[in-house]
Amino acid sequence: MMSNIKHKRVTTHTLLEMKNRNEKISMLTGYDFSMAKIIDSSGIDIILVGDSASNVMAGHETTLPITLDQMIYHASSVVRGVKRALVVVDLPFGSYQSDPNEALRSAIRIMKESGAHAIKMEGGIEIKESIIRILNAGIPVMGHLGLTPQSIYKFGTYTVRAKEKKEAERLINDAKILDELGCFGIVLEKIPASVSKKVTKAVKVPVIGIGAGSYVDGQVLVTHDLVGLSTEFNPRFLRRYIDLNHLMSDAIKKYIEDVKNLNFPSKNEQY
Ligand code: KIV
Secondary structure, three states, X not given: OHHHHHOOOOOHHHHHHHHHOOOOXXXXXXXXXXXXXXXXXXXXXXXXXXXXXXXXXXXXXXXXXXOHHHHHHHHHHHHHHXXXXXXXXXXXXXXXXXXXXXXXXXXXXXXXXXXXXXXXXXXXXXXXXXXXXXXXXXOOEEEEEEOOHHHHHHHOOOOOOOOOHHHHHHHHHHHHHHHHHOOOEEEEEOOOHHXXXXXXHHOOOOEEXXXXXXXXXXXXXXXXXXXXXXXXXXXXXXXXXXOHHHHXXXXXXXXXXXXXXXXXXXXXXXX
């Protein structure tokens, strides 16, 4: 009985039920099979195949260069490692902004070619028509407001968004629109906790924050940041739970030393 419950798939409906009973939702990014397997078997609710893969996997400065084909490659690798979590995939920059038909085609490619369960898109009212088209095709959509890294060249900085009253009001209004359209959840990135509190109260669907304080329905972090694989990124909202960078580096140095000193392989490690 217990094991059935453990492996019951998380769905968009599960997330709504969690919000309604005030149970917090956990979400992390994943980009490959091995890591996704660890994250999923640890009990995470949502795995986001984020376009942050452009930064942490490919080493680009921004999320803009990653392509739809590359996102599909990452997403299908993740899907093969996941038994329980809901797998959400970012529509990358340039795959949905031009028109709703292209947005729908991109979303369909992700669902068909990767086997993921939902897509995420950055933006509010300006992408309304695309969201409607994708939802009408039966594809669950997650919104993303606040700091939207695909628009970094428009904003110019990665600083906290919606600090001014006007921008906060616009954001709350966008969140209400996403809710009314039928998005199953909304990510809020790097905004004041007071604003995300208002959003969380104003919408029916789960609100997941990153740098958006504690008055939300759940939290998301980039896994590479949480485990200390990335070292250069140190915003106030980030909590590193382990320093994998140093642990791995120490292990690799030990291996190199053993190879050089003929300590590896030992007699038992050969045929
Ligand atoms: O791409 C990503 O990792 C994201 C999270 C920061 C929410 O969108």
